[in-house]
Amino acid sequence: MAEPFRLPPKGPVQAYQTFAVRSPSDRMVKAVCEQVGCPAWRQGWESVIDERTDLGKAQAAYIRGQSGRTFREQLRGDGFTVFRFESGQRCFAEHQTRPELYLVRDGDYRGNPTGRRRVHVRPGDWVEHMQEEFGRFQDDRERG
Structure with a gap:
């Protein structure tokens, strides 16, 4: 060089x-969404959950009772539940940065x-x- x-x-x-x-x-160190410019943090995101399965029931229960995030919930006609999360809150991913x-x-x-x-x-x-x-x-x- x-x-x-x-x-x-x-x-x-x-x-x-x-x-x-x-x-x-x-x-590498753990980082919050804001530090890494996470698109979900900036724009919000949707999680589509199939509550007809055991995994889907567990995911929905976690979102509703333990996630600590603000969301709107909508039940679709095909049996899926859509959780809409507003921007400015931590997503569910584990981010890392240098x-x-x-x-x-x-x-x-x-x-x-x-x-x-x-x-x-x-x-x-x-x-x-x-x-x-x-x-x-x-x-x-x-x-x-």
């Missing part, structure tokens, strides 16, 4: 900070001279940290 194009740095490596988002390629690490370290591509490294727990904290640093950079730039 070729090295990316970089402008030559104007300052020493100690004058820089690197902000990065990384995802470990070998690990976790993201929100990193800040001293230095740039030439290295990290201090060895300092920070991992933010929340993406919002990482963004706020970056905005503060850019604000400081802008203030220094305006001062000359």
Whole structure:
């Protein structure tokens, strides 16, 4: 893989900070529908259940009594029950995603001279940290 194009740095490596988002390629974590952009969560969904079978009876009983989801129920003429779930609630799938690490370290591509490294727990904290640093950079730039 070729090295990316970089402008030559104007300052020493100690004058820089690197902000990065990384995802470990070998690990998956459970995720909620909203995190993975689940279409059922965004648009709602229907589950068509055949209550004439033991499995269908168990599924319908779970939906009605234990699922904790909001739905409308309609009995079709062919004996199937349609459960219509509104958007904005967790679907029945088990979603997974790769976790993201929100990193800040001293230095740039030439290295990290201090060895300092920070991992933010929340993406919002990482963004706020970056905005503060850019604000400081802008203030220094305006001062000359």
